[in-house]
Every structure is written in C-alpha cells, then in structure tokens.
Amino acid sequence: MEFLTLSNIHHIYFTKTSATTAIKDINLEIAKGEFISILGPSGSGKTTLLSIIAGLIQPTEGRLLLDGHPPGSGHQGIGYMLQEDYLFPWKTIEENILLGPKITGTLDASTREKAILLLEQMGLRNVLSSYPKELSGGMRQRVALVRTLVTDPKLLLLDEPFSAIDYQTKLKLEDLVSSTLKHFQKTAILVTHDIGEAIAMSDRIVMISPLPGTIHKIFEVPAELRDISPFMARQHPFFNEFFQTIWKELESLESKT
Amino acid sequence: MNPKLKAEILHDEYRKKLTRENRTVRSFQLLIFIAFLSLWEASSRIELIDPLLFSAPSKVWNLFLDKLADGSLAANLGITLTETVVGFLLGTLLGTLLAAALWWSPMLSRILDPYLVIMNAMPKVALGPILIVALGPTLTSIVAMGAIISVIITTIVVYTAFREVEPNYLKVLRTVGASRYHCFREAVLPASFPTIISTLKVNVGLSWVGVIVGEFLASAKGLGYMIIYGFQVFDFTLVLLSLLIIAVFATLMYQGVELLEKKLIKNN
Numbered sequence: 001m002e003f004l005t006l007s008n009i010h011h012i013y014f015t016k017t018s019a020t021t022a023i024k025d026i027n028l029e030i031a032k033g034e035f036i037s038i039l040g041p042s043g044s045g046k047t048t049l050l051s052i053i054a055g056l057i058q059p060t061e062g063r064l065l066l067d068g069h070p071p072g073s074g075h076q077g078i079g080y081m082l083q084e085d086y087l088f089p090w091k092t093i094e095e096n097i098l099l100g101p102k103i104t105g106t107l108d109a110s111t112r113e114k115a116i117l118l119l120e121q122m123g124l125r126n127v128l129s130s131y132p133k134e135l136s137g138g139m140r141q142r143v144a145l146v147r148t149l150v151t152d153p154k155l156l157l158l159d160e161p162f163s164a165i166d167y168q169t170k171l172k173l174e175d176l177v178s179s180t181l182k183h184f185q186k187t188a189i190l191v192t193h194d195i196g197e198a199i200a201m202s203d204r205i206v207m208i209s210p211l212p213g214t215i216h217k218i219f220e221v222p223a224e225l226r227d228i229s230p231f232m233a234r235q236h237p238f239f240n241e242f243f244q245t246i247w248k249e250l251e252s253l254e255s256k257t
Numbered sequence: 258m259n260p261k262l263k264a265e266i267l268h269d270e271y272r273k274k275l276t277r278e279n280r281t282v283r284s285f286q287l288l289i290f291i292a293f294l295s296l297w298e299a300s301s302r303i304e305l306i307d308p309l310l311f312s313a314p315s316k317v318w319n320l321f322l323d324k325l326a327d328g329s330l331a332a333n334l335g336i337t338l339t340e341t342v343v344g345f346l347l348g349t350l351l352g353t354l355l356a357a358a359l360w361w362s363p364m365l366s367r368i369l370d371p372y373l374v375i376m377n378a379m380p381k382v383a384l385g386p387i388l389i390v391a392l393g394p395t396l397t398s399i400v401a402m403g404a405i406i407s408v409i410i411t412t413i414v415v416y417t418a419f420r421e422v423e424p425n426y427l428k429v430l431r432t433v434g435a436s437r438y439h440c441f442r443e444a445v446l447p448a449s450f451p452t453i454i455s456t457l458k459v460n461v462g463l464s465w466v467g468v469i470v471g472e473f474l475a476s477a478k479g480l481g482y483m484i485i486y487g488f489q490v491f492d493f494t495l496v497l498l499s500l501l502i503i504a505v506f507a508t509l510m511y512q513g514v515e516l517l518e519k520k521l522i523k524n525n
Contacts, residue, residue, distance in 0.1 A: 054432055080432035086425045090447045090522070099443065100433040151433055 002065075003032040003187050004053070004155060009062035011048055022048045023213035026062070028206065030187060035178075037190045037198035037205045039246070041254060045213030046191040050157050053189065054080050067154060079153030081161040085144040087132040093119075093143055094128040100151035115150045122146055122176065138169035145177060149184070156181065156188040162197065174201055174230040195246050199239060200230035205246065209253050216253060219246060312494040317501065320494050330502075337468060337479040338506060340396060344403020345464035345510070349457055351404065352411025359412070360419040360445065361437065377413060381406045382470045394475035402471035407460040418452035419445050454518045461510045465503060 009026035012019050023045035030036055038046050051057045053064065055078065064070060066077065087096045097115045101107040116128065122142045132140055141161060148156065158177070162170040178201055181188050192198050198205045203226050209216040222238050233239055294314045300306045301313035308316075324330035359366035385402055392398035426444040435443065472481025480499045487495030 056428065056431055078432060080428070082425055082428065084425070086423070086429050088426065088444065088447070090450070099430070103430065103433050103435045103439050103443070147429075157432075 002029040003034070003067060004028075004030040005063075005065040006053070007063045007065075009049070009052060009059045009064065011045070011052060011057070012060045013048075021212035023052075023208075025214050028215065030189070032187055033185050034204065035181065035188045035190070035202045037192055037202040038208060039192060039195065039198045039205050039250075040208030040213065040216075041210050041250070042193060044208040044210035046208060047159055049208075049213065050080075050159055050189065050191050053155075054078050054157055077154040079148035079151060079156045081144060081148050081156070081158045083160045084164050085132070085137075085140040087140055087143055087147070089132050092129050092131060093124075093135070096132065096143060097147045097150055099147060104151065111150070115146065118146045118149060119143070121180075136169075137165045138173060141165055141169075141173060142176065145180070149180070154187065156186050158188060158190040160192055161190075163192075163194075170197075171231055171234075177201075178230050195243055195250070196234060196239075197230075199242055199246065200233040202226075207246070207249060207253070217249060309491070310493055312497050316494045317498050320498050324498070333479050333483055334502060334506070336396070337472065337481065337503075340399045340468045340471070340479070341403055341464050342510070344400045344468055345407070345460055347400065347404040348407035348464060349411055349453075349460050352408045352456070353415050353453060355408070355412040356415035356419055357441065357446075359416045360441070366416070373409060373413060377409045381409075382467065385470060385474045389471075389475045399468055399471035399476065399479075403464040403467040406467035407456075407463040410463070411456050411460060414456045415449060415453055418449040422448045450521050454514065454521065457514045457517070458511060461507060461514060465507050469503070 006026050006028040010024045011022045013022055026049060028036075038049065040046055048057070052059045087093075088099070091099070094116075097119060098107055098112060101111045101115070119125075119127070122145065124139060124142060124146075127135060127139070127143075132143070135143065144161075161177075162173055165173065174197065190198070190201060199221060203221055205219040205221060207216045207219065208214065219242075222242060224236060224238050228236065297306075297311070298314045301308045301311060321330070359369065382402070384405060388398045388401050388405070392401060422445050426448065427440050430440050430444055468479075469481040469484070472479040473485050476482045480503055483499040484496050487493060487499065
C-alpha cells in the first residue's frame with residue numbers, strides 16, 4: 001500500500017481582485033521510505049503543495065491520504081524543515097529541540113535523553129545551553145533537523161533546507177540528512193530548485209511546470225546513484241548524464257512559458 | 258616580540274583608550290551640570306533673571322532640607338510615586354492584554370479598529386474631570402489617569418508587534434500541532450518583548466503626565482499638588498523643587514525598566 005497518496009489536488013488563492021490557481025491536478029503516490037524531490041522553477045506552487053501535505057492549508061479540491069488516513073489539521077507524524085533554521089532566538093538549543101515534545105505534552109526524561117543523543121549524533125556537543133546566534137549556520141540547520149526528528153515524524157517535508165547555507169556545509173548536510181533519514185527509514189519530500197541536489201538525494205524526482213503548478217514529468221533516479229551518499233553520487237559518471245536530461249527538460253519547460 | 262604578548266599589550270592599550278573616552282564623557286556631563294547650577298545661582302543673585310520666578314539652586318536646596326525635615330516631602334513623594342507606578346503597571350498590563358485579545362481574534366481587531374484610532378487621537382487628560390467625578394477625588398481616580406493615558410497607545414504598538422512576528426516561527430509551531438495559545442506563548446509574546454520594553458519606556462513618561470495632571474485637578478497631596486499649591490501662593494521655589502524631584506524619580510523608573518530589559522531579553 002502507498003504511504004502517501006495525493007489525488008486530484010487543486011488549490012486556488014483568492015484575493016479581492018483575483019483568483020489564482022496555484023496548483024492543479026496533482027496526483028502522486030509515495031511509498032514508505034522513499035525520498036522524493038519536487039523540482040521546478042519558482043512560482044510553480046512547490047511550497048503550496050508542501051503546505052497542503054503538512055495540513056497547514058486545506059486544498060480547494062482533492063484528497064490526501066497519509067498512511068491510509070486523511071491527515072487532520074495540526075496532526076502529528078509530519079516534520080517540516082524550512083529554508084532557514086528558524087530556531088527561536090530567545091530559547092536555548094535545548095529548549096529549541098524540545099519544543100515539539102513540549103507542545104504535544106510528551107516531554108519527559110526519556111524524550112529529553114533521546115533529543116540530546118540525537119544532537120550528539122549530529123556532531124553537536126556542549127551546545128545545550130547556548131543560544132542559536134552563538135552557532136554557525138550549518139550547526140543551526142543541524143539543530144533544526146534534530147528539532148524536526150525529535151517528534152519522530154512519519155513523513156519529513158524539506159522546503160529548500162540547504163538554500164541558505166554555504167556550498168561546503170550544504171554538501172556535508174546533504175550527506176548527514178540522507179544517512180539520517182535512511183537510518184530511521186523516514187519518508188521524505190524535498191522541495192528544491194537545485195537539480196544537482198535533487199539527483200544526489202532522491203529516489204524519484206517530480207518535475208513541476210509553473211502557472212498553475214502541475215506535474216510535468218516524473219524521473220526515476222538510476223539505482224547506481226540512489227544507493228550511494230549524495231556526495232558520492234555527485235562524483236558518479238551517471239550523475240552528469242542524468243543532470244543533462246533533467247536540465248534539458250527544465251529548459252524546455254521554461255521556453256514554453 | 259612574542260605575538261601573544263603583543264596582542265595583550267594592544268588589548269591593554271585599547272582598554273585604556275576606552276576608559277579615557279569614558280572619563281571625558283563623564284567629565285563633560287558633570288561640567289554641564291555644574292555650569293548650569295552656577296549660572297542659575299549667579300544670574301538669580303545679580304537679578305539677571307527674576308529670583309521670585311526662577312528662584313535659585315541654594316533656595317531650592319534649603320527648601321528641600323526643610324521639607325525633608327518636617328516629613329512632608331517624603332509623604333507627598335510616596336503618594337505620587339505609588340500612583341505613578343500603579344498607573345504605569347496597570348496601563349501597560351491592560352494595554353498588552355487588550356493587544357493579546359486583538360491578536361487572538363482578528364474579527365475583534367477589525368471591529369475595534371476605528372474606536373482604537375479615535376481613542377488614541379483623543380487627549381486623555383481631557384477625561385480627567387469626568388474620572389474625578391465618577392471615581393471620586395481619591396487615589397483611584399489619579400491612578401486611573403496614570404493608566405488611561407498609556408493604555409491605548411500600548412495596545413496599538415504591542416498589537417502591531419504581535420502581528421509582525423515572523424510567520425515562519427508560527428509555521429514551525431503549527432507543524433508540531435501547536436494551538437493558538439501555544440503559538441502566543443512560545444513565539445508571539447517572547448518575540449515581542451523588545452517592543453513591549455520600549456513601550457514601557459514611553460509609558461514611564463506618560464504615567465507621570467497622567468498622575469501630575471490628576472493631582473493638579475483634584476488632590477491635597479502629592480508632587481502635583483505641591484506644584485499647583487506653589488503656583489497659587491506664588492512660591493516658585495516649591496514648584497521647582499517638585500519638578501526636580503519628579504525628574505530624579507522619573508529617571509530612576511526609566512533605569513528600572515532598562516534593568517528589566519536586561520533580565521528579560523537574554524539572547525542579546
């Protein structure tokens with residue numbers, strides 16, 4: 001059975017003077033443990049789609065099933081990572097990573113221990129009582145990843161989480177996120193406009209064409225690239241070839257609009 | 258030379274430079290103060306300014322000692338200070354609560370919007386006579402004056418701060434299933450602390466205005482009463498003494514708010 005099913009998702013934004021169709025006819029099935037990238041030019045409704053999956057907005061039309069159930073509003077089981085870390089600057093790192101359990105009322109000694117262990121696995125020690133601004137961008141994004149994983153989500157939504165950090169850190173984080181998700185067998189959806197990142201990290205790439213956002217084409221990433229780390233994938237001979245295929249497809253998309 | 262030692266020497270020099278600069282600032286501040294007092298005293302003695310109207314520092318000082326000795330100053334100061342502090346706290350608290358209610362219900366905020374604008378534009382001290390008749394010429398009506406003068410502007414400023422909180426903080430909270438109450442407590446309120454503190458600073462001044470005007474209108478005690486009494490019997494030494502004391506205590510309250518700021522905003 002599919003883990004996440006999107007059928008006929010349609011969303012319209014209303015303002016006083018206009019009704020803009022952001023996305024239409026989105027049909028997608030995602031298996032458990034799969035890593036999907038949503039690739040498309042800006043304005044193709046990628047973030048809207050992610051917000052719908054997260055239950056933050058109700059689609060105008062269409063149905064969404066997560067693990068066989070329609071996700072209610074404010075449901076658990078979904079972790080969301082944003083473009084920037086959005087760690088709360090007035091909270092310590094410890095308070096930040098324990099935010100999820102605190103809100104769901106599951107904060108106890110064992111969740112606390114788990115969170116701290118996770119932080120150590122990400123290579124962050126002695127930062128519990130620090131404030132976010134004392135940490136570098138890469139460290140902060142790792143803390144944000146811990147904050148997302150602490151609630152033990154079934155599905156991870158990554159909204160360009162590597163776009164605001166420097167290239168070297170980004171490559172390292174890609175490896176870290178990829179291995180962490182594989183380790184915990186999480187299903188993940190990554191929104192990006194970076195072709196290389198999409199190829200290096202995912203199992204499938206869903207290309208979205210803009211105005212309104214619809215699924216243009218779905219690419220299977222070659223197995224040779226899927227089974228190695230994102231950094232190794234970038235060095236693989238197949239990488240460039242696949243990059244060209246996707247590049248051309250994106251180009252044709254842009255020339256059409 | 259050892260590079261580490263060199264760094265230390267440079268650091269020492271830098272620190273000395275800072276101390277020197279600080280000392281210069283302090284000495285000029287003191288100089289202005291002394292110059293002002295001497296000029297005031299001298300021009301009053303040679304009657305360059307009317308000594309009846311502008312008094313003189315020495316006269317104010319002597320009156321200060323007299324009033325201190327007979328205990329009337331402490332009594333009057335105590336009353337005004339209590340009224341101001343209570344009015345200030347009440348105004349800020351009510352304003353913040355009202356702002357929270359507006360944030361909670363966007364509908365309420367839309368409905369109340371024109372009334373807030375009107376109430377903000379209205380000169381609050383003009384309500385003084387009504388308050389005094391309604392609440393009686395007591396401490397209550399004067400505290401109410403001190404509060405009412407700051408409550409609407411606090412509401413408007415704090416509500417604006419609540420609305421401008423980075424929406425992605427709320428997104429982070431909502432994805433883990435946070436309620437509106439959680440969002441308020443974890444993100445909206447703490448993110449707005451800097452704004453709340455700066456309205457506190459404004460409110461310190463406003464509350465003094467409200468309370469002094471209140472005492473002008475109806476009181477037989479307090480610093481505002483001392484001013485109005487001094488004016489009526491043409492004792493401007495008394496007026497100036499009251500003014501100086503107000504200046505000192507308003508400054509102290511302001512410093513108190515700054516202390517609170519340091520405690521509340523830890524991540525600076």
